[in-house]
Amino acid sequence: MAKVRPYYAEGGLSAAFYDVVTAADPTLAGDIETYAALAPPGGSVLELGVGSGRVAQGLAERGLSVTGVDIAPAMLVKAQARCAAMAPDAAARIELRRGDMTALDLKRTFDAVICPFYALAHTPAGAAWKNTFAVAARHLPPGGKAAFHLPNLDRMRNLPLVRPDLPVMDQALPDGGRLLLFVKERSFREPPGRLDQVIEYAVADANRRIVQRSPERLTFWMADPEPFAATAGLSLDGPPKTLGGAGDIWVFKKG
Structure with missing residues (x-):
């Protein structure tokens, strides 16, 4: 990655x-x-x-x-x-x-x-x-x-496990391509309530070939x-x- x-x-x-x-x-x-x-x-x-x-x-x-x-x-x-x-x-x-x-x-x-x-x-x-x-x-x-x-907090604490190779979002783009989001990592820690995720953004062309990838860390703190x-x-x-x-x-x- x-x-x-x-x-x-x-x-x-x-x-x-x-x-x-x-x-x-x-x-x-x-x-x-x-x-x-x-x-x-x-x-x-x-x-x-x-x-x-x-x-x-x-x-x-x-x-x-x-x-x-x-x-x-x-x-x-x-x-x-x-x-x-x-x-x-x-x-x-x-x-x-x-x-x-x-x-x-x-x-x-x-x-x-x-x-x-x-x-x-x-x-x-x-x-x-x-x-x-x-x-x-x-x-x-x-x-x-x-x-x-x-x-x-309860919703974030109980997010379901997802497969890192399957997109959680597959959205059409105006140019005919697709935006795909993958959850590559997910963990929850408490206390405090802290959700850590690595979300990979992937852009596919009209033939569904990935042309860009960007894994990004998203953290939410809850209290x-x-x-x-x-x-x-x-x-x-x-x-x-x-x-x-x-x-x-x-x-x-x-x-």
């Missing part, structure tokens, strides 16, 4: 095909509507881990202003390309910044702060979580809400978010909402 890269690293395929994978992922259905409901019409949203801008676009098209922050340059390139292809009025409501969500201070507040699609789970459940919740609280006014989409939120002055605003059976959206309120 080729050298294993971190997920979303420069030169890898996870960033290049992020939109293909998320578009085919049924566990994300309804997430944008949940985030949009946290801010008033025409309000402002800070997105921590904006990625390729999928959620930011959906919110901007609903009339919200979005400041999207990400630490991965490869993902911001995708987000910039997305904005360039959007309707100008919606694109004008999106601002993209490179930054670290564990140490961000934009010197302003937003109606809502969101951290979609397991972005927080990419960081260890310790100081990084504590700091990220503090960042969310720092950018909220009293009564403002923050939402974090986190993997469901109870409430103690981290409480330390930052945020309290749970109702039970977490299960999304697609794989994760939960936790909504917290400041003050």
Whole structure:
């Protein structure tokens, strides 16, 4: 197997095909509507881990202003390309910044702060979580809400074994090729809840001949978010909402 890269690293395929994978992922259905409901019409949203801008676009098209922050340059390139292809009025409501969500201070507040699609789970459940919740609280006014989409611990703990030679995704590409995803390694450790996987992205041509491969390490850390939120002055605003059976959206309120 080729050298294993971190997920979303420069030169890898996870960033290049992020939109293909998320578009085919049924566990994300309804997430944008949940985030949009946290801010008033025409309000402002800070997105921590904006990625390729999928959620930011959906919110901007609903009339919200979005400041999207990400630490991965490869993902911001995708987000910039997305904005360039959007309707100008919606694109004008999106601002993209490179930054670290564990140490961000934009010197302003937003109606809502969101951290979609397991972005927080990419960081260890310790100081990084504590700091990220503090960042969310720092950018909220009293009564403002923050939402974090986190993997469901029981679901991740009990993922089925899969054969490394059989793809878990086989998705058509616009050029007639295919995107194949293989789980080459998978392990779960607790405590803490930590899922480690090596996902190999493979691109096949129209004749199903593999022309590119990129094995990439994907790690999710899982823990109870409430103690981290409480330390930052945020309290749970109702039970977490299960999304697609794989994760939960936790909504917290400041003050």
